[in-house]
Amino acid sequence: MQIDLLYKPSHTLARAVLQPGEGVRAESGAMVGMSPSLALSTDGPMAGGGFFKKLKRAVLSGETFFTNTFTATRAPGEVLLAPPLCGDMCVHDVRPGERLVIQGSNYVASPDTIDVDTQFQGFRRFFSGQSLFFLTAAGRGQVLLNGFGAIEALDLGEPYPDGRGRLLDTDELVLDTGHLVALTEGLDYEVTTVKAGLIASYFSGEGFVLRVRGRGRVYVQTRNREAFGRDVGSALPAKQQ
Amino acid sequence: MKFEILDAPDFGCLRVRFDGAGEQLVAEAGAMVSMSSGLKLETKARGGLLAAAKRSVLGGESFFQNSYTSTGAGQEIILASGMEGDLREHALDVGQTLFLTGGNYLAHVGERFTVDTQFGGVKGLFSGTGLFLLRLSGPGTVFFNAYGALHEVDVGPEGYVVDTDHIVGFSDSLRYELRRFNGTKGLFASGEGFVCHFSGPGKLWLQTRSPRSLARFLDPFRPVEQSSSGGS
Amino acid sequence: MNVEIEYGPAQSWMRVGLKPGDAIQAEAGAMVRHSPGVEIDTRLNSGRRAGLFRKVLVFFTALLRKFFGGETMFINEFTAPSGGEVVLAPVMSGTIQQRTLREGERLFVQTGSYLASTGDIDTQLRWGGLRALFGGEGLILLECAGNGELFINSYGGITAVDVEGSYIVDTGHIVAFDGALDFKVRAIGGIKATLFSGEGLVCEFNGRGKVYVQSRNFKALVGWVSRYLW
Numbered sequence: 001m002q003i004d005l006l007y008k009p010s011h012t013l014a015r016a017v018l019q020p021g022e023g024v025r026a027e028s029g030a031m032v033g034m035s036p037s038l039a040l041s042t043d044g045p046m047a048g049g050g051f052f053k054k055l056k057r058a059v060l061s062g063e064t065f066f067t068n069t070f071t072a073t074r075a076p077g078e079v080l081l082a083p084p085l086c087g088d089m090c091v092h093d094v095r096p097g098e099r100l101v102i103q104g105s106n107y108v109a110s111p112d113t114i115d116v117d118t119q120f121q122g123f124r125r126f127f128s129g130q131s132l133f134f135l136t137a138a139g140r141g142q143v144l145l146n147g148f149g150a151i152e153a154l155d156l157g158e159p160y161p162d163g164r165g166r167l168l169d170t171d172e173l174v175l176d177t178g179h180l181v182a183l184t185e186g187l188d189y190e191v192t193t194v195k196a197g198l199i200a201s202y203f204s205g206e207g208f209v210l211r212v213r214g215r216g217r218v219y220v221q222t223r224n225r226e227a228f229g230r231d232v233g234s235a236l237p238a239k240q241q
Numbered sequence: 242m243k244f245e246i247l248d249a250p251d252f253g254c255l256r257v258r259f260d261g262a263g264e265q266l267v268a269e270a271g272a273m274v275s276m277s278s279g280l281k282l283e284t285k286a287r288g289g290l291l292a293a294a295k296r297s298v299l300g301g302e303s304f305f306q307n308s309y310t311s312t313g314a315g316q317e318i319i320l321a322s323g324m325e326g327d328l329r330e331h332a333l334d335v336g337q338t339l340f341l342t343g344g345n346y347l348a349h350v351g352e353r354f355t356v357d358t359q360f361g362g363v364k365g366l367f368s369g370t371g372l373f374l375l376r377l378s379g380p381g382t383v384f385f386n387a388y389g390a391l392h393e394v395d396v397g398p399e400g401y402v403v404d405t406d407h408i409v410g411f412s413d414s415l416r417y418e419l420r421r422f423n424g425t426k427g428l429f430a431s432g433e434g435f436v437c438h439f440s441g442p443g444k445l446w447l448q449t450r451s452p453r454s455l456a457r458f459l460d461p462f463r464p465v466e467q468s469s470s471g472g473s
Numbered sequence: 474m475n476v477e478i479e480y481g482p483a484q485s486w487m488r489v490g491l492k493p494g495d496a497i498q499a500e501a502g503a504m505v506r507h508s509p510g511v512e513i514d515t516r517l518n519s520g521r522r523a524g525l526f527r528k529v530l531v532f533f534t535a536l537l538r539k540f541f542g543g544e545t546m547f548i549n550e551f552t553a554p555s556g557g558e559v560v561l562a563p564v565m566s567g568t569i570q571q572r573t574l575r576e577g578e579r580l581f582v583q584t585g586s587y588l589a590s591t592g593d594i595d596t597q598l599r600w601g602g603l604r605a606l607f608g609g610e611g612l613i614l615l616e617c618a619g620n621g622e623l624f625i626n627s628y629g630g631i632t633a634v635d636v637e638g639s640y641i642v643d644t645g646h647i648v649a650f651d652g653a654l655d656f657k658v659r660a661i662g663g664i665k666a667t668l669f670s671g672e673g674l675v676c677e678f679n680g681r682g683k684v685y686v687q688s689r690n691f692k693a694l695v696g697w698v699s700r701y702l703w
Contacts (some may be wrong), residue, residue, distance in 0.1 A: 233462020270671025
């Protein structure tokens with residue numbers, strides 16, 4: 001599968017060119033356009049080989065994760081994919097034995113040689129009830145990620161093998177959770193507030209942060225999805241409840 | 242009149258410089274960024290202002306257009322849409338027609354340029370999807386936005402399938418058929434809405450972002466109206 | 474202190490390298506990431522020369538705006554006693570511009586466009602009455618003066634317009650303007666124009682000076698996406 005990223009970095013469009021027999025699974029709603037010859041199937045909520053634990057779904061409380069699979073059968077074909085927010089996309093090569101932990105809404109697509117599992121972290125937002133929702137990707141192949149804004153690939157501790165990262169000279173980082181795209185498993189991370197005490201945190205305008213430590217890759221987006229949602233969302237007409 | 246597109250392709254806006262008095266430009270309501278004080282502003286609407294106001298409230302379509310007329314040389318105006326993305330200029334000769342998504346229209350010049358909202362055929366076909374189409378005919382020039390980047394597809398006889406939220410415009414030589422994504426499974430199972438099968442030859446303009454996807458993202462952040470259901 | 478503005482012109486952020494003794498203040502919520510040695514001090518943005526009365530007034534205004542929606546008037550000051558790095562970004566996509574201010578210079582900056590500043594820059598809040606404060610349409614400005622570096626963000630790109638005479642700008646598109654200009658906030662025209670033109674409040678500038686205009690407008694974004702809600 002060949003993935004081309006067009007119109008970087010603000011309104012990036014991914015064009016996946018599929019040879020006969022190749023397929024790509026993409027988050028529902030991501031399709032912009034496609035060759036009519038592609039076969040498509042809708043996958044339900046997924047975990048690894050397709051089995052979705054009821055417990056996970058209850059805990060996700062309404063957070064649905066559906067995907068559609070596009071497959072080229074007799075002829076090659078293309079599918080154009082895009083995320084819901086403005087910004088860039090990037091490809092991370094997952095190798096056997098490695099796992100990428102992805103903030104849920106930052107996943108776009110992957111071939112079926114990659115297993116995508118849902119993993120819920122129960123961090124409740126103090127004021128908005130939003131929860132962080134993580135996916136893990138394992139196997140072998142490319143994972144297409146999106147970022148709100150541009151995407152920075154940060155390497156902690158040592159340069160990541162693909163050579164595309166920016167090396168930090170410390171192996172510790174404090175990152176606002178609204179700017180997190182993904183990180184490689186193996187890094188230690190915990191969610192805390194920026195300042196001790198919730199009141200100071202509230203006034204500082206900084207919400208929750210991730211303290212990340214160790215060796216690995218962190219993908220950061222230059223815009224804060226939570227802050228944008230709050231600022232624009234709160235200005236919209238009220239909805240019925 | 243001299244036209245300059247600034248800040249494209251991410252935040253395209255149109256800067257118009259008038260050469261003398263009496264030159265006119267028509268633009269969608271609410272698009273003015275800045276302008277010389279001397280420009281004359283007049284608001285027009287089809288079928289009269291009150292009728293348009295009613296349609297606008299019920300249909301969500303913007304029927305208001307502002308016309309800006311210069312009263313002297315050296316005046317200018319800058320126009321921009323509420324959506325981020327590219328802005329393009331497209332000239333149409335006499336008899337040339339283009340279909341454009343209403344929400345993507347920004348402005349036009351040309352006294353005999355027509356912007357049609359009442360037409361059967363294509364418009365009727367798309368009405369169930371909430372896609373609001375304009376039928377534009379030359380002579381004149383139209384300025385239109387894309388939400389995101391503008392992606393051009395040269396559609397051949399084998400055709401192309403697109404998500405309707407991403408349609409910006411298309412040439413009138415294309416044939417089109419509307420379907421639900423993946424046949425009978427419908428909207429909720431797939432997360433996709435309507436798709437349109439185009440077959441050519443002809444040109445199709447797509448935008449790389451969907452306003453409906455943005456609305457879906459923002460929905461959980463909206464204020465909630467407390468409905469007072471009287472009594473217990 | 475070393476500042477790099479990266480990912481411009483549309484997805485800009487600023488990467489600040491702090492040496493011991495350096496300090497940079499930024500609007501609340503602007504922090505993206507920082508290295509472990511960075512310390513954060515949260516303060517009220519009442520201006521450096523504010524007396525007690527002004528501090529109290531600004532505090533209550535800040536609380537009200539925080540609850541009713543709007544920018545906070547709290548700022549965070551970042552320092553790094555043994556060196557470090559902090560990255561700052563605004564909420565909306567667009568450009569970040571650095572502007573050096575010297576004694577005697579005055580720049581009015583729309584509050585949403587203030588991102589960060591260093592040195593001895595005083596910022597005083599100015600607004601056109603309570604309606605402007607809560608109505609969202611009026612102009613709420615920070616009058617900036619002093620010595621230091623000012624970092625301004627725009628929603629979209631920035632165009633500098635040289636005003637000579639009279640020029641009108643939609644209030645939502647104003648990033649900043651020279652202190653020497655005369656400005657007046659008003660409705661665009663008569664009743665019919667105000668109701669139907671779709672244009673809200675505008676600012677009429679007179680005199681000579683520069684106005685910095687942004688190519689996108691928060692209110693226009695809200696109006697546009699509202700059509701797609703259910």
